[in-house]
Structures are given as structure tokens and as C-alpha cells.
Amino acid sequence: MSRFWSPIVQTLTPYVPGEQPKITNLIKLNTNENPFGPSPRVLEAIKAETADTLRLYPDPNADRLKQTIAAYHGIAANEVFVGNGSDEVLAHVFMALLNHEKPLLFADITYSFYPTYCSLYGVKHRVVPLDENMRIRLADYDQECGAIIIANPNAPTGILLSTAEIELLLQAHPDVVVVVDEAYVDFGGETVIPLIKRYPNLLVIHTLSKSRSLAGLRVGFAVGHPELIEALDRVKNSFNSYPLDRLAIAGSVAAIEDESYFRRTCQGVIDTREKLVAGLNLLGFDVLPSAANFIFARHPQHDAATLAANLRAKAILVRHFKQERINQYLRISIGTDAECEALVDALQQIIAQ
Numbered sequence: 172m173s174r175f176w177s178p179i180v181q182t183l184t185p186y187v188p189g190e191q192p193k194i195t196n197l198i199k200l201n202t203n204e205n206p207f208g209p210s211p212r213v214l215e216a217i218k219a220e221t222a223d224t225l226r227l228y229p230d231p232n233a234d235r236l237k238q239t240i241a242a243y244h245g246i247a248a249n250e251v252f253v254g255n256g257s258d259e260v261l262a263h264v265f266m267a268l269l270n271h272e273k274p275l276l277f278a279d280i281t282y283s284f285y286p287t288y289c290s291l292y293g294v295k296h297r298v299v300p301l302d303e304n305m306r307i308r309l310a311d312y313d314q315e316c317g318a319i320i321i322a323n324p325n326a327p328t329g330i331l332l333s334t335a336e337i338e339l340l341l342q343a344h345p346d347v348v349v350v351v352d353e354a355y356v357d358f359g360g361e362t363v364i365p366l367i368k369r370y371p372n373l374l375v376i377h378t379l380s381k382s383r384s385l386a387g388l389r390v391g392f393a394v395g396h397p398e399l400i401e402a403l404d405r406v407k408n409s410f411n412s413y414p415l416d417r418l419a420i421a422g423s424v425a426a427i428e429d430e431s432y433f434r435r436t437c438q439g440v441i442d443t444r445e446k447l448v449a450g451l452n453l454l455g456f457d458v459l460p461s462a463a464n465f466i467f468a469r470h471p472q473h474d475a476a477t478l479a480a481n482l483r484a485k486a487i488l489v490r491h492f493k494q495e496r497i498n499q500y501l502r503i504s505i506g507t508d509a510e511c512e513a514l515v516d517a518l519q520q521i522i523a524q
């Protein structure tokens with residue numbers, strides 16, 4: 172606390188990202204990064220862009236990237252907004268579209284940036300508890316609200332709602348914006364982007380950090396009716412006109428164009444996930460059904476914080492959340508086959524002690 176701080180800063184509880192320690196030979200399964208590197212075509216495109224032209228500002232509208240995303244999803248470029256990671260896109264969404272007289276609804280257990288943005292932008296909100304199976308129960312959203320945001324698959328549970336269920340939610344709330352954060356949808360879900368044609372209140376958020384292996388490049392986007400996109404552009408152009416640099420635009424265009432690499436690596440993550448779940452089940456873990464590149468697991472006889480600490484002592488990082496309802500779970504990112512096997516071996520030793 173400092174007397175020089177703005178009053179709002181004194182009230183903030185910032186988001187805490189998973190740690191990025193500088194330890195060598197670490198098995199890092201704590202921040203949902205992709206174990207596969209980005210497509211080789213991405214690296215070539217970034218190298219080609221590393222030229223004298225870096226002295227020039229990038230295209231403030233990143234038109235090439237918007238056109239690439241639009242062509243990929245069969246929509247128009249004016250239905251796309253791009254930003255410096257989907258966290259930045261989400262920040263603009265909270266300010267431009269989710270701040271109303273009536274409260275924004277989101278789950279008690281979901282991406283923890285949502286409450287953080289509420290405090291930053293003063294967004295009234297009401298938390299809707301997941302049911303006893305850690306699922307979103309749509310009937311619980313049948314209440315007056317100013318907007319809704321859900322992560323699908325949800326984080327950190329990994330549990331997926333079907334497109335039919337999202338459509339029911341949209342039909343029940345035609346007069347408020349419904350945001351669906353699909354950060355993990357490529358690992359077992361189906362995007363609801365095609366629904367934007369019929370639901371002008373639907374905004375879908377994607378990131379290139381997870382399924383496109385580009386967490387370090389910082390690119391995310393939102394897709395929806397041009398009126399929603401215009402609101403985001405108004406905020407962006409009052410904040411930072413050049414959110415995506417030249418390297419990010421070149422690299423993300425190449426990533427979206429390399430469909431075969433994308434499919435192969437997503438399938439690789441899914442295959443490893445299924446093996447990891449089987450291994451953990453054999454050790455007695457309960458694992459929630461995951462459609463993401465992580466799993467959420469607990470052991471009925473072993474305290475999760477202790478397990479996480481014991482893994483850390485073996486140079487394996489997983490994510491543990493202190494929040495009461497989930498403090499007996501571990502969120503484990505899907506690494507390579509070898510990393511996941513090392514994790515199962517380590518857990519077996521820890522549990523046997």
C-alpha cells in the first residue's frame with residue numbers, strides 16, 4: 172500500500188499466474204502450455220518477418236490475421252477482434268460488454284481472471300456455484316442478469332458443455348451478452364462459433380496459447396456480431412492501437428494456416444491425456460472427465476497440497492489452488508508421454524511412502 176496509489180489500485184486482488192521457475196530439468200505441468208512446439212511454419216514466418224521493417228509500426232487492425240481467422244471459421248473479418256493474448260481480449264470484453272446495472276454471472280469455480288477483471292473495472296457480478304459433480308447446471312442461470320461468461324471446457328475442471336447446452340443458454344438469455352471462453356475447446360470440444368450467425372448476443376473467445384502452442388507469442392481473439400466487435404475496437408483504440416506486433420501477426424497467421432500440424436498435435440495431447448487418466452485411476456485418483464489439455468484430479472486418501480509439495484521436491488510442478496471447494500484437487504497439464512509417465516511414477520512413490 173502506498174499513499175501514491177490510485178484508490179482503485181488499493182482494492183485490487185491481482186490474478187496470480189502459475190509459477191515459471193528457472194529450475195533446469197523441471198517437469199512443468201502447471202500452466203497448461205502445449206508440450207509440442209509451435210509449427211515449424213510459424214518459426215519460419217517469424218524469421219522472415221525479423222527484418223528492417225521492424226522499425227515500422229504494425230498494422231493497427233491486424234487485417235491479415237483477421238482475414239485468416241475469418242476464412243478458417245467461415246465468417247467475416249468484421250466479426251473478428253484480435254488482441255495481445257486472450258487475457259487482454261477478455262479485459263476489453265469486461266469493460267466494453269459485461270459492465271451493466273444487473274450483475275454478470277459466472278461459476279464459483281472457473282477462470283480466476285474473471286473476478287479479477289470485475290474488481291479492476293467495477294463490474295457487478297454474482298457467482299453461480301457448480302453442482303455437486305462440479306458441473307455447470309444451466310437452470311441455475313435462470314435469473315435476472317446483465318451478462319454471462321462461461322469457460323467451455325471449464326477451467327480448472329476440464330468439463331465440457333455441449334453445443335446444444337450452450338444454445339439453450341443463449342435462447343434463455345436473448346437480451347444479454349453471453350461470452351463463451353473456448354481456450355481449451357480444441358482438445359475435445361466443438362466450437363460454438365457457427366452460432367454467432369443466429370445469436371447476435373454471443374461472443375466466443377479463443378487463444379493461440381494452448382492448442383496452437385504459442386503462449387509466448389501472446390495472441391487471442393474474439394468472434395461475434397459486428398456490433399459486439401465494434402465495442403471492443405472502441406476500447407482497444409482508447410487503450411493501445413497496436414496490440415499485436417509484426418512477429419505476432421506473422422506467426423499467428425502461419426499457425427492457423429498449418430492445419431495438419433494443429434490436428435496432429437491436438438490429437439497427441441488427447442492420446443497422452445487418456446493414458447495419464449488411466450495411470451492415475453490405477454493409483455486411486457478420481458479424475459473429472461476432461462475435454463482440455465489438463466486434468467483435475469484428487470485422491471481420496473492423500474491431501475492435495477502435500478502431494479503437490481512432494482512432487483515439487485521431485486522437480487515436478489502441478490497446480491494446486493487454495494480455494495476451499497477445490498483445495499483437494501490437483502490441476503495437471505498434459506505434458507509429453509515421458510513427462511506424464513514420470514509424474515505417475517513419482518506419485519506412485521509418494522503414495523507408497
Ligand SMILES: *Cc1c(COP(=O)(O)O)cnc(C)c1O
Pocket residue numbers: 255256257258259282322326352354377378379380386389390391
Ligand atoms: C489460458 C487461458 C486464457 C488466456 O490465454 P492467453 O494466453 O492470455 O491467450 C483465457 N481463458 C482461459 C480459460 C484460459 O485458461
